[in-house]
Amino acid sequence: MMELKAIIVEDEANSREILRNYLAKYCEGVILLGEAANIEQGLSLIQNQEPDLVFLDVEMPFGNAFDLLEKIPDRSFETIFVTAYNQYAMDALNHHAAYYLMKPINIDELVKAVEYVRAIKEKENALEGQVLKARPIKAEGKITLPQQDGFQVLEVGEIYFCKADDNYTEIYLEKKKIVVSKTLKYFEDALQPYPFARIHKSYLVNVSEVVKYKKGKGGSVILSNGKELSVSASKKAELLSYFQ
Numbered sequence: 001m002m003e004l005k006a007i008i009v010e011d012e013a014n015s016r017e018i019l020r021n022y023l024a025k026y027c028e029g030v031i032l033l034g035e036a037a038n039i040e041q042g043l044s045l046i047q048n049q050e051p052d053l054v055f056l057d058v059e060m061p062f063g064n065a066f067d068l069l070e071k072i073p074d075r076s077f078e079t080i081f082v083t084a085y086n087q088y089a090m091d092a093l094n095h096h097a098a099y100y101l102m103k104p105i106n107i108d109e110l111v112k113a114v115e116y117v118r119a120i121k122e123k124e125n126a127l128e129g130q131v132l133k134a135r136p137i138k139a140e141g142k143i144t145l146p147q148q149d150g151f152q153v154l155e156v157g158e159i160y161f162c163k164a165d166d167n168y169t170e171i172y173l174e175k176k177k178i179v180v181s182k183t184l185k186y187f188e189d190a191l192q193p194y195p196f197a198r199i200h201k202s203y204l205v206n207v208s209e210v211v212k213y214k215k216g217k218g219g220s221v222i223l224s225n226g227k228e229l230s231v232s233a234s235k236k237a238e239l240l241s242y243f244q
Helices: 013-026 039-049 065-070 086-096 107-127 184-190 233-240
Strands: 004-009 030-036 053-057 078-083 099-102 142-147 150-155 161-165 168-172 177-180 196-200 203-206 210-214 220-223 228-230
Touching: 004 013, 004 039, 004 107, 013 030, 013 107, 030 039, 039 053, 039 065, 053 065, 053 107, 065 078, 065 086, 078 086, 078 107, 099 107, 107 233, 142 177, 161 184, 168 184, 184 196, 184 203, 196 228, 196 233, 203 220, 203 228, 210 233
Parallel strands: 004 030, 004 053, 053 078, 078 099
Antiparallel strands: 142 150, 161 168, 161 203, 168 177, 196 203, 210 220, 220 228
């Protein structure tokens, strides 16, 4: 089992104590490197200790979790948000956090969150620097693209990735780009039978064209045509599941 080096950033002493005790009692293989009571302490601790995992309270005096994360643009740790305010859930999951825990902390959810992060870190470490080959699922089939003067039929395997542009989607092929007046969600649904992964709010990628994975803020992938695309923290596990 891979050990996870962890840090707690939480302004309430009682909440830190509860989480510290839960981790020690119920989460095997988690090594607590330190605790911080505010943003500045948390930033210093993260920069000095280089953790795998940070438990981060969303609302703290003199700033919030997002302020802290924005000060570490290229980060290799995963974040689990811990908060009583569920209005942050969508922003957390879409951009910054691997997992989201509500207070009071449920032990089963805590264990699930830790194991989720452990699985991501193990897969990342195994894939880092390798030339990737997706599990043998072929992107074979056709998709119909609605256009102003009718429609166009396209081979699914010709698509490298799709990029959101408000209510339009840009479809990138080897040597050209097609713009279609449909949302990225439309193409996410239409391409669901094929090996396409939503890796970011803006990107839907043909997994067969992914040749390299780079660790970082959320990570990024490099496609066979050399294009590098960002991966959101919350989308990382789905993408990594496509690879051996």
